[in-house]
Amino acid sequence: MKSMRHVALAVLASLLAVQAPASFAEEVVVYSARNEQLIKPLFDAYTQETGVAVKFVTDKEGPLMARLKAEGKNTPADLFMTVDAGNLWQAANEGLLQPVKSKILQANIPDHLHDPDNEWFGLSVRARTIVYNKNTVKSGELSTYEDLASPKWKDRLCLRTSKKVYNQSLVAMMMWEHGEAKTEDILKGWVSNLATAPFPDDTKAMEAVAAGQCDVTVVNTYYYGRLMEKKPNLPLGIFWPNQTLKNKAAGVHVNVSGAGVTKHAKNPQGAIKLLEWLSSAKAQNLYADVNLEYPANAQVQPDKVVTAWGSFKHNLINVSEAGKLQAKATMLMDRVGYK
Amino acid sequence: MRLTPWLIVLPIALVTLIPVAVVVSSLADPDQEIWQHLWQFVLPELLVNTFWLVLGVGLGVTLLGVSLAWLTAACDYPGRRFFSWALLLPLALPAYVTAFVWLGLFDFTGPLPTWLRETWGFRAIPEVRSRGGVILVMSLALYPYVYLTARAAFQGQGRRLMEASQSLGLTRAQAFWRVALPMARPGIMAGLLLAIMETLADFGTVSVFNYNTFTTAIYKAWFSLFSLPAASQLASILIFFVFVVALLEYQLRAQRSYATSTRAAAAPTRIVLRGWRGWLAAGWSLKVFALAFILPMTQIALWSRNVFATDFDARYLEFAWHSLLLSGLGALLVGGLALALGYAQRLHPSGGLRLTARLATLGYAVPGAVLAVGIFIPIAWLDNQFIDRLGASSQILGGTLAVMLLAYAARFLAVSYGPVDSGLARISRSVDEAAQSLGVVGAKRLWRVHLPMLRVSLLTAAALTFVDIMKELPITLMTRPFGWDTLAVRVFEMTSEGEWERAALPALAIVLVGLLPVIFLLRHTKNDPALAC
Numbered sequence: 100m101k102s103m104r105h106v107a108l109a110v111l112a113s114l115l116a117v118q119a120p121a122s123f124a125e126e127v128v129v130y131s132a133r134n135e136q137l138i139k140p141l142f143d144a145y146t147q148e149t150g151v152a153v154k155f156v157t158d159k160e161g162p163l164m165a166r167l168k169a170e171g172k173n174t175p176a177d178l179f180m181t182v183d184a185g186n187l188w189q190a191a192n193e194g195l196l197q198p199v200k201s202k203i204l205q206a207n208i209p210d211h212l213h214d215p216d217n218e219w220f221g222l223s224v225r226a227r228t229i230v231y232n233k234n235t236v237k238s239g240e241l242s243t244y245e246d247l248a249s250p251k252w253k254d255r256l257c258l259r260t261s262k263k264v265y266n267q268s269l270v271a272m273m274m275w276e277h278g279e280a281k282t283e284d285i286l287k288g289w290v291s292n293l294a295t296a297p298f299p300d301d302t303k304a305m306e307a308v309a310a311g312q313c314d315v316t317v318v319n320t321y322y323y324g325r326l327m328e329k330k331p332n333l334p335l336g337i338f339w340p341n342q343t344l345k346n347k348a349a350g351v352h353v354n355v356s357g358a359g360v361t362k363h364a365k366n367p368q369g370a371i372k373l374l375e376w377l378s379s380a381k382a383q384n385l386y387a388d389v390n391l392e393y394p395a396n397a398q399v400q401p402d403k404v405v406t407a408w409g410s411f412k413h414n415l416i417n418v419s420e421a422g423k424l425q426a427k428a429t430m431l432m433d434r435v436g437y438k
Numbered sequence: 439m440r441l442t443p444w445l446i447v448l449p450i451a452l453v454t455l456i457p458v459a460v461v462v463s464s465l466a467d468p469d470q471e472i473w474q475h476l477w478q479f480v481l482p483e484l485l486v487n488t489f490w491l492v493l494g495v496g497l498g499v500t501l502l503g504v505s506l507a508w509l510t511a512a513c514d515y516p517g518r519r520f521f522s523w524a525l526l527l528p529l530a531l532p533a534y535v536t537a538f539v540w541l542g543l544f545d546f547t548g549p550l551p552t553w554l555r556e557t558w559g560f561r562a563i564p565e566v567r568s569r570g571g572v573i574l575v576m577s578l579a580l581y582p583y584v585y586l587t588a589r590a591a592f593q594g595q596g597r598r599l600m601e602a603s604q605s606l607g608l609t610r611a612q613a614f615w616r617v618a619l620p621m622a623r624p625g626i627m628a629g630l631l632l633a634i635m636e637t638l639a640d641f642g643t644v645s646v647f648n649y650n651t652f653t654t655a656i657y658k659a660w661f662s663l664f665s666l667p668a669a670s671q672l673a674s675i676l677i678f679f680v681f682v683v684a685l686l687e688y689q690l691r692a693q694r695s696y697a698t699s700t701r702a703a704a705a706p707t708r709i710v711l712r713g714w715r716g717w718l719a720a721g722w723s724l725k726v727f728a729l730a731f732i733l734p735m736t737q738i739a740l741w742s743r744n745v746f747a748t749d750f751d752a753r754y755l756e757f758a759w760h761s762l763l764l765s766g767l768g769a770l771l772v773g774g775l776a777l778a779l780g781y782a783q784r785l786h787p788s789g790g791l792r793l794t795a796r797l798a799t800l801g802y803a804v805p806g807a808v809l810a811v812g813i814f815i816p817i818a819w820l821d822n823q824f825i826d827r828l829g830a831s832s833q834i835l836g837g838t839l840a841v842m843l844l845a846y847a848a849r850f851l852a853v854s855y856g857p858v859d860s861g862l863a864r865i866s867r868s869v870d871e872a873a874q875s876l877g878v879v880g881a882k883r884l885w886r887v888h889l890p891m892l893r894v895s896l897l898t899a900a901a902l903t904f905v906d907i908m909k910e911l912p913i914t915l916m917t918r919p920f921g922w923d924t925l926a927v928r929v930f931e932m933t934s935e936g937e938w939e940r941a942a943l944p945a946l947a948i949v950l951v952g953l954l955p956v957i958f959l960l961r962h963t964k965n966d967p968a969l970a971c
């Protein structure tokens with residue numbers, strides 16, 4: 100009976116006060132669509148170094164934005180953190196963020212990786228590139244994303260679903276570079292080259308390439324890193340496309356994970372300090388390496404595993420353009436039947 | 439019009455109706471461009487896909503659920519005791535995890551197709567990423583709803599029903615098809631309706647198969663086209679559709695009575711299946727159990743073993759405690775609300791009450807994340823009033839357990855209400871009258887007469903709700919306090935970055951903790967003289 104009473108007390112206690120009172124002098128509150136296991140080590144390090152507590156809650160980006168909107172000026176959130184420039188652009192577009200003036204951020208984060216109005220800043224770079232089967236793809240066969248639409252790839256291409264924002268951003272950038280009509284032709288080519296229906300994630304698409312169901316696919320590099328770490332013997336190679344082009348489409352498509360200070364932040368200065376710290380050399384390695392991504396700060400070297408894949412030229416168009424065109428890109432993919 | 443039942447029914451209904459109203463209110467402001475696009479390029483395919491999915495899963499769960507319920511409730515065959523509870527276990531597995539395991543095993547790159555291809559050159563394996571594949575996996579994941587409610591119905595019939603039928607000259611098979619099965623309809627339909635609502639609201643499982651359904655369009659409008667209003671409008675259509683189905687079901691049912699006489703029947707004599715019949719029954723039970731549970735569990739256990747050393751830490755105790763706390767309190771609250779809802783109608787039957795109760799169960803058909811926003815908006819509004827008008831220093835309601843529990847009620851009332859309602863339908867009105875004539879009325883009648891008769895139904899309701907809350911994601915994510923994670927939240931953190939192997943560990947923990955109510959249910963229904971299994 101005694102234990103029953105203990106349980107009842109514990110239940111009552113948690114009903115009334117689930118939030119432990121903060122014992123820190125200062126705290127920053129973060130809403131994050133970047134997962135717990137990727138951000139917690141950083142926040143712990145920040146707290147240890149500065150004594151400032153970081154309180155955070157994770158969810159998908161859509162619900163988090165709806166939450167910020169519903170809470171309005173009384174939101175407890177100081178910083179909004181998410182993946183993909185499309186989501187960051189949308190948050191700014193909905194008026195959920197505020198512009199930040201910071202010399203440190205300007206110096207650490209290259210121009211094409213932050214909002215032109217400084218409402219958000221990229222903190223890591225995610226390159227979306229081509230992965231191929233070393234046994235079936237001859238050297239010299241691969242060149243650009245656009246070329247994957249050519250008939251020589253008939254029944255040799257695997258793709259992830261168009262519902263994933265990474266593909267929407269890639270297509271949005273292509274629309275910015277080539278216009279809607281030409282992008283539509285490219286997408287039609289991709290769809291007709293598919294060896295099998297689109298996959299739910301990048302890893303499945305790469306496994307299909309390795310198993311010979313198709314020869315080539317388009318993925319974010321960290322998925323490649325993770326898969327090869329687990330199964331180093333897969334006959335998969337990484338290829339950097341669009342390297343020799345001179346036009347706007349030059350360079351590998353990159354996207355960011357990043358963050359912005361919320362419009363109604365209670366502790367905007369604290370949020371800016373945290374952002375600046377995240378962009379600094381020591382934090383950048385921790386931030387990017389934990390997920391085998393590229394640091395956004397150009398002075399910082401990526402992880403050894405990542406460096407081994409070779410260096411490449413980025414596409415230098417501001418990533419916010421992908422956000423602006425994301426809805427249009429999604430509609431275009433629907434029209435051509437890319438599922 | 440009597441006032442008292444409304445005082446009970448209306449507040450309960452409002453818990454669901456307010457969030458649903460928030461979702462439906464989006465209809466006032468349609469976005470022309472998005473609607474035109476969806477209508478022209480997206481919806482035609484999705485409606486066809488959704489139709490086949492609902493039909494296929496509906497048939498699948500009925501076939502699996504009813505056949506297994508009948509076998510374990512009314513028959514005896516080798517392994518029956520084991521299967522009677524084991525067949526509930528797939529309920530504890532999140533369906534999208536099962537789906538991912540199936541995809542890993544049976545897709546082109548999976549071990550079985552690879553072996554067939556490389557050893558035998560055999561390539562003609564049916565594609566698992568297909569309509570048939572998604573229907574099969576969802577049927578295996580959702581049949582326990584029907585199994586549980588149908589089983590409660592068959593058990594409630596006792597042996598008298600079959601005996602009476604057979605004494606009237608029906609063969610055993612005829613007695614099943616013409617008496618036992620039709621009499622169990624409220625129970626079967628309650629489970630079926632739950633499975634269909636879950637199918638309609640599902641996003642995770644169909645995403646794994648990249649099988650586009652109506653819910654896909656809802657999330658596409660929200661996450662890709664950045665229009666939460668358009669997403670809510672689509673969800674409103676879904677709500678309306680489910681409401682019509684629920685009403686039709688009730689209309690059909692209202693024309694008949696399903697009450698069986700009393701619990702006076704002694705422990706039922708089971709139909710003993712001898713020889714090959716018995717083994718056939720055992721084989722069928724084993725096959726379903728193996729495909730729906732052993733197969734995914736084996737993979738999950740193997741994956742868990744790989745990541746156990748690096749991922750398992752003391753925090754898992756906390757996650758498990760949070761999950762248990764939420765699910766336990768949630769099951770009590772939601773079960774209690776469902777009982778109040780059902781009982782108020784029994785005492786004062788009226789069309790208006792019936793309609794309101796049905797409306798109160800619609801939350802289950804709304805895709806979780808959309809409902810979560812519908813719940814969050816009024817909570818945030820209230821908090822803002824507290825802060826702006828009453829000078830509160832920060833949010834009072836947001837991030838409290840009380841709000842989380844109410845939010846679960848908004849989503850899962852249907853899960854408890856279905857079994858309770860069908861359980862009440864099995865109790866003859868003459869019981870009420872007899873009690874009344876003996877002077878047993880009011881709360882005393884509920885406590886001493888109805889509750890004992892409803893025991894199996896209530897336990898079923900609580901167990902289903904418990905497990906559903908255990909697996910719930912969008913509402914938990916949106917309403918949980920800072921730094922307060924559950925096992926399901928762990929699954930989310932891992933799967934959303936594609937780390938399925940690491941998600942296996944919390945998924946395994948969910949199954950283990952989710953076993954508790956199943957064991958509890960079993961222990962408390964086993965020795966009931968009238969309802970023994």
